[in-house]
Amino acid sequence: MITLSVNGTSRTLDVEPDTPLLYVLRDNLALHGPKFGCGLAQCGSCTVLLDGKAVRSCSVAVSKVGSGKIVTLEGLGTPDKPHPIQQAFIDEQAAQCGYCVNGMIMQTAAFLGARQSAPSDRDIRQALRDNLCRCGTHQRIIAAVKRAAALMGKGA
Ligand code: FES
Numbered sequence: 311m312i313t314l315s316v317n318g319t320s321r322t323l324d325v326e327p328d329t330p331l332l333y334v335l336r337d338n339l340a341l342h343g344p345k346f347g348c349g350l351a352q353c354g355s356c357t358v359l360l361d362g363k364a365v366r367s368c369s370v371a372v373s374k375v376g377s378g379k380i381v382t383l384e385g386l387g388t389p390d391k392p393h394p395i396q397q398a399f400i401d402e403q404a405a406q407c408g409y410c411v412n413g414m415i416m417q418t419a420a421f422l423g424a425r426q427s428a429p430s431d432r433d434i435r436q437a438l439r440d441n442l443c444r445c446g447t448h449q450r451i452i453a454a455v456k457r458a459a460a461l462m463g464k465g466a
Pocket residue numbers: 345346347348349350351352353354355356357366367368369
């Protein structure tokens with residue numbers, strides 16, 4: 311048995327210790343925000359927060375999470391009350407197929423959560439450089455991150 315803290319709730323699960331965290335989130339907990347893209351820590355679509363840091367859940371064995379606090383896309387906000395980053399992505403229509411958006415939002419949550427000042431385009435590109443979007447929605451994603459920073463009160 312493994313006990314995880316997911317979106318503020320303690321969950322005890324009967325899973326193999328080397329099961330990727332992504333599989334447990336999706337298959338055992340029906341949290342479908344994190345996506346399976348490459349399965350090799352290369353695309354970012356499976357990103358979740360672990361103690362506030364962005365991690366690629368496809369490449370973290372569930373047994374390695376320990377007492378760390380996991381937050382998934384579902385834990386950021388709700389359809390009725392989206393997190394400012396989610397709202398900014400909606401406002402900027404920053405998705406085409408949408409497959410990368412979980413990773414973009416969760417990486418942005420770690421990025422903006424760790425800074426006080428408004429990010430430049432360069433800062434945002436740097437922060438999201440390892441999150442892949444095959445649709446080419448990058449300009450809208452950058453606009454969404456800037457909007458989110460403003461909504462979150464990140465100063466200039
Ligand atoms: S599915 Fe995890 S990084 Fe691609």
